[in-house]
Amino acid sequence: MSGPGGREREVSWRKQKALQIHAALTSDPVNMQALRGAAVSEGGLLSQEIRRKAWPKLLNVNVFCLPPKPGPGIRYHHRDYNQVQMDVRRSLRRFPAGMRDTERSALQEQLADMILYALHSHPELHYYQGYHDIAVTLLLTAGVRLGTAMLCTLSMHHLRDFMDPTMDSTKHALNYLMPLIQCESAQLCDFLLRSEVGSIFALSWLITWYGHVLSNYQRVLRLYDFFLASHPLMPVYFAAQMVLSRERDVLRCDCDMPSVHQLLSHIPPDLPYEDLIARAQRLFHQHPPSELAWQAALQPRKSISISSFQSLQLSASQQRPDSVLRRQAQAEPPAVLPPARNPLLKLAVWGLSASLGAAALAVTQTALEWGPEVLLRLF
Structure with a gap:
């Protein structure tokens, strides 16, 4: 939005969303559906002040029952x-x-x-x-x-699979990446498979929730809003959309592992993050993990992060x-x-x-x- 009218609309929109978040937080019980919707939708949770109230609710953390200050x-x-x-x-x-x-x-x-x-x-x-x-x-x-x-x-919960003694569960989560790309672009998926780039380029994206690879802290916070309110595999869906958004660049480069890995490892500063979040959300609903595991014949593996997610959501809804x-x-x-x-x-x-x-x-x-x-x- 540009100009005085645009700024006024921006302020009005932010105020309205802040009031909606406040209403969700003060509802008894807390309106988790509205709170998750606010965290996922455009702008996320808006500010650090709101995040300090909303993030604990998204994780079912009682601020009156905190552990002692770590010593x-x-x-x-x-x-x-x-x-x-x-x-x-x-x-x-x-x-x-x-x-x-x-x-x-x-x-x-x-x-x-x-x-x-x-x-x-x-x-x-x-x-x-x-x-x-x-x-x-x-x-x-x-x-x-x-x-x-x-x-x-x-x-x-969300990070549990990354914290096993081996990386088997982490690699299993990464195995969803190519099937997701295949769902949206068979041509791009075929190119990536022929290049033998694998999915290791997205490892740091996944296990740090992009905190290690993004220099813009506000974008990191926006993604944390999104991931805290979503399924544990949502960072993989977001990774798929990041790769898909660069399809033209990928298809123009040499079809070999070093070239493709270097291209994908470098994240452009001007990616449309709100659009990518919306697309990742839509991709998740169109192709949920259970469907992908069947279609892609992924090796069945018990995921603690996924299996515990429903119980976390249920307990959070009773806050x-x-x-x-x-x-x-x-x-x-x-x-x-x-x-x-x-x-x-x-x-x-x-x-x-x-x-x-x-x-x-x-x-x-x-x-x-x-x-x-x-x-x-x-x-």
């Missing part, structure tokens, strides 16, 4: 400690430009604590390179405590709005602390601090307010 105590005892530290040190470009070194260092410490807390809490999970790209997006959006809670839930959860939290009797000599005292204090921290977060947000930026500094 350094578990760092040195986890099998993935060294790899996590190396990846976190390499994450400099994921932080806002111009951030002071001291702030960035503090956030990197929190990022490592988040990751190691999630892994320590769920020993069956195995760290993979790229996991930190997802964790840092949650940290920058929601702070360390809420980000940790969302990371734990996400790891047990109460934050205003109700806040009253429930305030009505709970105060915890009785054990005597100081009891070795469980420290654990109990951590738990109490977690409850108070979550309550403080929610109390500072009225039913008509999206949390102010300063809240990020509280966690």
